[in-house]
Amino acid sequence: MNPIGVAVLGMGNVGAEVVRILQENATDLEARVGAPLELRGVAVRDVSRSRGVDPALLTDDPLELVQRDDVDLVVELIGGIELPRKLIRTALDAGKSVVSANKALLADYTGELAAAAADAGVDLYFEASVAGAIPVIRPLMQSLAGDVVNRVAGIVNGTTNFILSAMDETGANYMDVLTEAGRLGYAEADPTADVEGYDAAAKAAILASIAFHSRVTASDVYREGITAITAQDLQSAKQLGCTIKLLSICERIVDAEGAQQVSARVYPALVPLEHPLATVNGAFNAVVVEAENAGRLMFYGQGAGGAPTASAVLGDLVMAARNRVYGGRGPLESTYASLPAAPIGKVPTRYYVSMQVADRPGVLSAVANEFSRRDVSISTVRQEGGGGLTDGPDGARLVVVTHRAPDAALSETVAALKELDVVLNVASVLRLEGTNE
Ligand code: NDP
Ligand code: HSE
Secondary structure, X not given: OOOEEEEEEOOOHHHHHHHHHHHXXXXXXXXXXXXXXXXXXXXXXXXXXXXXXXXXXXXXXXXXXXOOXXXXXXXXXXXXXXXXXXXXXXXXXXXXXXXXXXXXXXXXXXXXXXXXXXXXXXXXXXXXXXXXXXXXXXXXXXXOOOOOEEEEEEEOOHHHHHHHHHHHHHOOOHHHHHHHHHHOOOOOOOOHHHHOOHHXXXXXXXXXXXXXXXXXXHHHOEEOOOOOOOHHHHHHHHHOOEEEEEEEXXXXXXXXXXXXXXXXXXXXXXXXXXXXXXXXXXXXXXXXXXXXXXXXXXXXXXXXXXXXXXXXXXXXXXXXXXXXXXXXXXOOXXXXXXXOEOOHHHOEEEEEEEEEEOOOOOHHHHHHXXXXXXXXXXXXXXXXXXXXXXXXXXXXXXXXXXXXXXXXXXXXXXXXXXXXXXXXXXXXXXXXXOOOO
């Protein structure tokens, strides 16, 4: 068979591992594809740096590389939005299949890029864009194509899971652990996309689109990060038999009239210790899929890092190359259901509210009244500290956990609590997930 020409755009954490595997496993890959995969060029910013590849293959002109006649498949591992968008469009329009790990781009532009791939009759694969090495996009798109998925929830950001796990284990505060995560190479120089939840939100948009056959973009995803989580929150979580995880949740919501919507949301939440996601620690990721007939499926593994992510990229590359050799193509994007995005206010959630209150008679009923006025049922109340008889300057700490209620009712209750004279401050508000109540 004629060799398949491959261009790799970017030779950083992931690209360097893709190039290494392409070179080291060339014989096996040829046998699996049915034709040799030949590396025709590698685009980088700095061509003068020595890397584990023939320097003659390096170029700082990725646009020229993707247009070359001897390139059949393009692997985009540069990151960012506008440049890779242009490179991928150019490659697809020229009839070349594309593999990308770029979740930030795919969260917003899968529609445009998938349409270009469909027009050209080529593949656009992006398994590595969500949860690194863990196969989750292909199972959703292919293995569960005959089922009805109702929920996809998980931990899809390794950096924040490392931070929250370390805070839980050591009792350290957020800033100290963030510094440690940077030192160990988990957190990037600018960790904003991870710690503010943007990375997890992009992944939620990709998962929700596939799971619910609908177009969901990053702006449809409700997002909160982990920067406000304190060591005290993790301590309180422990006392409630929980830990705290940054969750990406994609859920089918059905209202009283039977109308369906998609809720995609990212926030730090209390998770009971007996829930499978509570045991996912360090930089690991896990995704739990609930489907009508398959039941509950859990995918677990390394969600980031060069070699694990490259494994997923190579899987896509082999699929795209096989299609080139034997004809045919992978499944087309499916958005036929067109479910609208549900606003967070409509989503039923449970709240944990921790507040500092005056420690005197009547405080509890004033607090409880704000919940009942909005039809929010309280599940548990716990008081920590305070003498019970005096109204000292620090008062007492009151922790309330609710039953499920519309998120809007819960957030209005919290706003009202902040206005009460007896509430000195609302120290933290978190949602509680992974329970049946
Ligand atoms: P890096 O920043 O490590 O690497 C980026 C690469 O792109 C570098 O080799 C850089 O060149 C090259 N590059 C940047 N700009 C240009 C340009 N204008 N022209 C040519 N080359 C350019 O990124 P990662 O490998 O970490 O990530 C790559 C992609 O994979 C991103 O989309 C990321 O979101 C995604 N991803 C990453 C994961 C991870 O664990 N790192 C996991 C899952 C997905 P130079 O080397 O000269 O600087
Ligand atoms: N920054 C991401 C994470 C990389 O920490 O999970 C993998 O997408």
